Amino acid sequence: MTVEINNPIFEKLGMKYPIVEGGMTWAGTGALAAAVSEAGGLGFIGTGYWHGDDVRREIKRAKALTDKPFGVNVMLMSRHIREVFDVILEEGVKVVATGAGDPSPFLDELHAAGITVMPVVPSVSLAKMMERKGVDAVIAEGMESGGHIGQMTTMTLIPQVVDAVSIPVIAAGGIGDGRGVAAAFMLGASGVQMGTRFLTATESEVHENFKKKILKARDIDTIVTGNLLGSRARVLKNKMAKEFVKNEVNELQKPKPDYETIEKLESGTLRAAVQEGDKDHGAFMAGQISGLIKDEKPVADILSDIWAQATDLMGIPDTTK
Ligand SMILES: Cc1cc2nc3c(=O)[nH]c(=O)nc-3n(C[C@H](O)[C@H](O)[C@H](O)COP(=O)(O)O)c2cc1C
Structure with missing residues (x-):
């Protein structure tokens, strides 16, 4: 070919x-x-x-x-x-x-x-x-x-x-x-x-913490959040991501979040990872290929x-x- x-x-x-x-x-x-x-x-x-x-x-x-x-x-x-x-x-x-x-x-x-x-x-x-x-x-x-x-x-x-x-x-x-x-x-x-x-x-x-997290990642170190909520995002595992996934069932019982809440959740947690390197609360969005980098x-x-x-x-x- x-x-x-x-x-x-x-x-x-x-x-x-x-x-x-x-x-x-x-x-x-x-x-x-x-x-x-x-x-x-x-x-x-x-x-x-x-x-x-x-x-x-x-x-x-x-x-x-x-x-x-x-x-x-x-x-x-x-x-x-x-x-x-x-x-x-x-x-x-x-x-x-x-x-x-x-x-x-x-x-x-x-x-x-x-x-x-x-x-x-x-x-x-x-x-x-x-x-x-x-x-x-x-x-x-x-x-x-x-x-x-x-x-x-x-x-x-x-x-x-x-x-x-x-x-x-x-x-x-x-x-x-x-x-x-x-x-x-x-x-x-x-x-x-x-x-x-x-x-x-x-x-x-x-942030340096973000770069280090990718460089240290193994193949299975990402997780998908938002499966139940219908807005799936792949991030590196941390406290925020694991708690997010654990609490998703409870989130489903609540009324649908308004635009401001979604913006704060999605943009705010990513900004915390990118700009502050917040290891616990940041959303370190990264793909499964992280383990190769x-x-x-x-x-x-x-x-x-x-x-x-x-x-x-x-x-x-x-x-x-
Ligand atoms: C930190 C991060 C933020 C992203 N933000 C967006 C975005 O705002 N809009 C978009 O279309 N894709 C976004 N993506 C997806 C990328 O544009 C790209 O398609 C994806 O990273 C490709 O897969 P890879 O991570 O395996 O290389 C984002 C990806 C990452 C890692």
């Missing part, structure tokens, strides 16, 4: 590697996104429940560090979504990734501004729906991933999505080295997205090492050298 690395979107963006840094709320700062884009990948700023001003601050930080295009990942269920899109349009961002919802109400204005739109999808049905609505690519994410997850594994999801749609499919979830990248291409993806691997990059601004190194080395290994395995030349 010959693998062809053919992704018109990545070509348009002038990327050296077909590798994306997935948007990560709080962890995916302007500095990390800029480092990934500057090194030849595509960096994303994670925005979660942020206001427009916060998004603008990180976009400006990224612009100060690179002239290369980078993206902004938006969480569609955020109440501040309109102001976030206004900032994206004003700042001339080139790529938008979306999660937790349907981006189609915004598609026309984003396309009119020349912005590439790539929603994250956890299933074939959503991938097909997104294609019908006119998005440019889908990021198909398996449940090995850190952060909010669906039901399918990357190994099973990618080939099924690839067969179901004609737009480019970017594979995410559980990819941490060149073997994972090569496997994703074998499954038919035309790009990969990693989150967890970039958390221990030198340029990653997550044993070093902290610059983004440029992460990308070039991974791509050298992937091209070697796929038997294609590494033209980036």
Whole structure:
């Protein structure tokens, strides 16, 4: 089998590697996104429940560090979504990734501004729906991933999505080295997205405790919270995560939490992990691939090492050298 690395979107963006840094709320700062884009990948700023001003601050930080295009990942269920899109349009961002919802109400204005739109999808049905609505690519994410997850594994999801749609499919979830990248291409993806691997990059601004927790993690050290509540998130095990899972049954008896409570719970606990390294109360979102990550190194080395290994395995030349 010959693998062809053919992704018109990545070509348009002038990327050296077909590798994306997935948007990560709080962890995916302007500095990390800029480092990934500057090194030849595509960096994303994670925005979660942020206001427009916060998004603008990180976009400006990224612009100060690179002239290369980078993206902004938006969480569609955020109440501040309109102001976030206004900032994206004003700042001339080139790529938008979306999660937790349907981006189609915004598609026309984003396309009119020349912005590439790539929603994250956890299933074939959503991938097909997104294609019908006119998005440019889908990021198909398996449940090995850190952060909010669906039901399918990357190994099973990618080939099924690839067969179901004609737009480019970017594979995410559980990819941490060149073997994972090569496997994703074998499954038919035309790009990969990693989150967890970039958390221990030198340029990653997550707290030292977060980096150490990933570097020390074993294969079975993540846990999925929110199974019963219908909002599943993969985090590294700690006191908060274990108690969360234990108390979920009781939470079900209570009335459905309001928007403010959800925002505080989801965004607040992740911020405590990322910025304060709060070992007991933080939500250390990270994927099952954490157990494979044993070093902290610059983004440029992460990308070039991974791509050298992937091209070697796929038997294609590494033209980036
Ligand atoms: C700390 C953290 C925060 C994340 N936040 C978001 C987010 O805000 N929006 C989103 O679409 N994906 C989010 N993700 C998922 C990543 O973008 C990416 O798809 C995922 O990490 C890929 O799987 P991996 O962790 O196995 O590499 C997050 C992941 C992590 C680890």
